Amino acid sequence: MSESAGIENLTYKVIDHGYPVKADNEQQKSHNVNGVWPKLRVQHISKSFQSKNGRVYVLEDINLEIQQGEFVCIVGPSGCGKTTLLNIVAGLEKADSGEVWADDHKINGAGSDRVVIFQEAALFPWLNVVKNVEFGLKLKGINGKERRNIAIEYLKMVHLSKFQHAQVHELSGGMKQRVAIARALAMNPEMLLMDEPFSALDAQTRWILHYELQNIWLKTRKTILFVTHNIREAVCLADRIIILATSPGKIKKEFLVELPRPRDDNDVNVAGYSTMIMKELKAEINKVMKCEMDADSCVECDIKCTTEVPAKTDIGGGI
Amino acid sequence: MQSILKRTMFYILFIGIWEGLFRLCIWPEYVLPSPVSVFKTLIHGFQNHTFLIGIASSMKRIAIGYGISIVVGILLGLLIGRVRIFEETLGSFITGLQTLPTICWLPLALLWFGLNDRAIIFLVFMGAVLSITIATDAGVKSVPSLYIRAAKTMGAKGWKLYLEVIIPAALPHIITGMKQGWSFAWRSLMAGELLIVCLGLGHLMMIGRELNDMSQVIAVMIVIIIIGILVDRLFFVKVEQRIRERWGLVKG
Ligand SMILES: Nc1ncnc2c1ncn2[C@@H]1O[C@H](COP(=O)(O)OP(=O)(O)OP(=O)(O)O)[C@@H](O)[C@H]1O
Ligand SMILES: [Mg+2]
Numbered sequence: 359m360s361e362s363a364g365i366e367n368l369t370y371k372v373i374d375h376g377y378p379v380k381a382d383n384e385q386q387k388s389h390n391v392n393g394v395w396p397k398l399r400v401q402h403i404s405k406s407f408q409s410k411n412g413r414v415y416v417l418e419d420i421n422l423e424i425q426q427g428e429f430v431c432i433v434g435p436s437g438c439g440k441t442t443l444l445n446i447v448a449g450l451e452k453a454d455s456g457e458v459w460a461d462d463h464k465i466n467g468a469g470s471d472r473v474v475i476f477q478e479a480a481l482f483p484w485l486n487v488v489k490n491v492e493f494g495l496k497l498k499g500i501n502g503k504e505r506r507n508i509a510i511e512y513l514k515m516v517h518l519s520k521f522q523h524a525q526v527h528e529l530s531g532g533m534k535q536r537v538a539i540a541r542a543l544a545m546n547p548e549m550l551l552m553d554e555p556f557s558a559l560d561a562q563t564r565w566i567l568h569y570e571l572q573n574i575w576l577k578t579r580k581t582i583l584f585v586t587h588n589i590r591e592a593v594c595l596a597d598r599i600i601i602l603a604t605s606p607g608k609i610k611k612e613f614l615v616e617l618p619r620p621r622d623d624n625d626v627n628v629a630g631y632s633t634m635i636m637k638e639l640k641a642e643i644n645k646v647m648k649c650e651m652d653a654d655s656c657v658e659c660d661i662k663c664t665t666e667v668p669a670k671t672d673i674g675g676g677i
Numbered sequence: 678m679q680s681i682l683k684r685t686m687f688y689i690l691f692i693g694i695w696e697g698l699f700r701l702c703i704w705p706e707y708v709l710p711s712p713v714s715v716f717k718t719l720i721h722g723f724q725n726h727t728f729l730i731g732i733a734s735s736m737k738r739i740a741i742g743y744g745i746s747i748v749v750g751i752l753l754g755l756l757i758g759r760v761r762i763f764e765e766t767l768g769s770f771i772t773g774l775q776t777l778p779t780i781c782w783l784p785l786a787l788l789w790f791g792l793n794d795r796a797i798i799f800l801v802f803m804g805a806v807l808s809i810t811i812a813t814d815a816g817v818k819s820v821p822s823l824y825i826r827a828a829k830t831m832g833a834k835g836w837k838l839y840l841e842v843i844i845p846a847a848l849p850h851i852i853t854g855m856k857q858g859w860s861f862a863w864r865s866l867m868a869g870e871l872l873i874v875c876l877g878l879g880h881l882m883m884i885g886r887e888l889n890d891m892s893q894v895i896a897v898m899i900v901i902i903i904i905g906i907l908v909d910r911l912f913f914v915k916v917e918q919r920i921r922e923r924w925g926l927v928k929g
Contacts, residue, residue: 450826470832480827483924484845494831497841527925545831 395461397549397581398424398447403456405442406606416442418606420456424549427579431592433635434602434610440585443607444553447583448474460548470494473542474551477558479534481526487537488513488522494545512540515574532563539571543578552584556591565623568594572620589639593631594621601639611638710892718892719899727881728900735866735877738794742801743862747855750806754813754851755839764814771810779804779865783872797869797877804865805858812854816847849920856913863905 400422406415416439424430432440445451447458449468458465460472473494481490491509500508513519516536521529529537535555542550556564572595575582586592592599596615603610613635617627692712698704699711706714722728753771756763782803786796820843828842844851870879878901885893921927 448830450829468826468829468832468834470830472830474827474830476823476827478823480823482824482842482845484848493828493841497832497837525923527923541831551830 394426395459396423397426397428397461398422398583399457399459400443400447401457401459403443403446403453403458405439405446405451405453415606417446417453418608420607420609422600422609424581424583427581429575429582429584429595429597431584431586431596431599432602433586433589433592433599433639434607435604436587438602438604439607440587440602441553443602444474444551444583444585448472448551450474470498470545471548472551473545473547473549474553475535475538475542475555477554479531479538481529481534481537481541483526485526486522487518487524487526487529490526490537491541491544493541498545508544509540512544513537515543515577516540516570530563532559532567535559535567536570539574543574543580547580549581549583552582554586555584557586557588564591568623569620571595576619589635590623590628590632593617593628593635594623594625599635601635613638707889707891710895714892715895715899718890718896722881722893722896722900728897730876731878731881731897732900732904734875735870735879738797738870738875738877739801739862739866742798742866743805743859745798746802746804746806746809746858746862749802750809750854750858751813751844751851753806753810754847754854755817755843757810758814758817758847759843768814771807775807775811779861780868782865783869786869792873794875797866797873797875800865800869801862804861804863805855808858808861809851809854812850812857813847816850816854817843819850820846849917849924849926852913852917852920856909856917859908859913860905863908867901 400420403417403420404415405417406413408414420443432443434440442451446453447465449458449465449472465472481487482493485493488506488509491513492505495505495508510519510522513522516539518533518536518540521533521537526534526537538555556567559567568591574580584592584595589599593615599613599615600609601611601613602608613631615631617625617631621628695709695712699709703709719728722731753767757768757771758764779800782800783796786799786803790796790799824842824846825838828838833841866877867879869875870877871883872879874880874883878897882894882897885891885897918927
């Protein structure tokens with residue numbers, strides 16, 4: 359009882375402070391502050407796909423800026439175009455219109471300055487753990503010995519240096535994902551793009567990785583764009599949360615999260631923030647629910663989940 | 678252990694019956710030689726180097742023909758697997774050619790190259806190349822797009838993408854194709870050597886036939902079987918097994 363009262367208080371407090379909500383669809387002008395470019399600028403990105411039932415408009419006029427060293431989460435219900443947006447930023451997919459800029463150059467195709475970590479670890483089974491981490495370094499033409507040293511340094515960062523000679527199929531899901539993180543970090547990219555990297559893992563492993571990722575971020579201060587449909591995960595990790603609305607995907611709201619790090623999934627403040635954002639999102643979730651499943655029961659379940667069962671904070675894990 | 682024992686028993690029994698039939702003298706020796714004389718011929722063949730020369734020249738031919746077919750097969754498979762236009766044209770052509778028994782290329786090979794080594798090498802090549810092409814194509818198509826996307830975001834492109842990602846990812850299929858290709862190549866090699874005078878193992882069998890020396894024929898057959906088993910069981914099956922384990926295709 360007392361804890362839920364605490365959350366209520368906190369929620370109000372947060373709103374009183376006034377940070378969370380920026381104006382809807384606030385037009386972000388790209389700018390160059392003191393000669394420093396934002397790390398990433400997404401400008402007027404739209405994207406549609408041709409399907410059997412006609413054109414599906416997935417993203418519509420997305421504008422977004424991410425500063426150097428910022429940790430940004432994109433949250434939205436399933437199918438709202440998060441992956442599509444991330445792929446466009448990664449250069450794996452082409453937008454119908456609009457531009458993406460990284461620092462001072464326009465993005466046109468994939469590049470090792472923006473490494474993606476996917477939902478599945480995408481490790482190469484024909485290479486052992488350390489060779490997987492070396493993969494990108496080899497492509498860069500870094501020589502064998504230096505390559506090995508760098509790889510081991512990053513394996514240490516994810517606490518897997520003992521497993522350097524293991525084969526990929528000998529690792530657990532969480533270990534694979536940690537190797538994937540080490541592999542991405544070893545490239546020393548300008549930006550890390552993460553697409554629900556932890557969603558296939560169990561709650562406990564996810565909790566550990568949230569902690570590890572935050573520590574890594576504190577150490578390296580990489581710019582991270584992280585996609586998830588789990589609000590609590592977003593609150594736990596991000597400096598700034600961007601909410602995408604569905605059909606077509608638009609930026610609906612932004613929240614700033616100003617909590618000390620490293621944060622814990624089960625921290626009262628994290629839970630409080632999640633609940634607050636959840637409330638903001640209820641309308642959006644309802645919209646998806648109406649489209650896809652029995653509205654009443656699921657919405658109820660979701661709200662319960664965020665306030666009472668911390669481990670299951672997905673906006674409708676099933677959507 | 679049990680199975681080794683059973684197998685040994687089987688071979689002892691087999692040779693026993695063979696020797697028994699031989700002693701009954703139902704057939705003349707050029708129809709059914711004794712196991713002992715076959716064994717002697719085998720030893721003799723190795724001692725006077727004729728078998729070694731036979732093995733060496735057969736192996737040289739298959740190495741060249743099969744080697745070329747691996748390179749060409751993988752390249753063709755990559756083209757068909759990755760490039761739409763080749764898939765639609767060359768792909769169906771190769772599937773069609775695959776139905777043609779390899780030995781049917783012999784007349785063509787003889788006209789193109791004459792009665793010589795190159796005709797045999799061509800036969801070997803034709804025996805293996807289609808299997809390897811088709812398997813590589815299937816392998817390339819089954820490469821998870823996730824691997825390719827991951828590699829691209831780490832800066833892989835062009836031929837490096839092929840060398841570092843697509844070929845290794847397709848390797849389980851390619852090895853299976855190479856194994857099948859090897860057995861076709863081995864068969865066509867023997868067929869070619871039986872028909873063309875060339876010092877190979879096939880030719881040694883023909884010499885045995887011409888001299889009415891059945892022990893030589895059988896001795897060479899045994900050598901051919903043993904080489905086949907060594908390559909197939911001890912090499913391909915092991916390699917295939919290891920690759921499948923490593924690639925996580927078999928649950929260990
Ligand atoms: N290649 C494609 N062809 C046709 N439609 C596509 C394609 N890729 C994505 N879509 C559609 O675009 C929409 C957005 O897909 P996307 O994968 O970006 O969603 P998402 O927000 O990542 O969802 P999730 O949370 O389930 O991963 C979906 O409705 C999907 O059906
Ligand atoms: Mg997605």
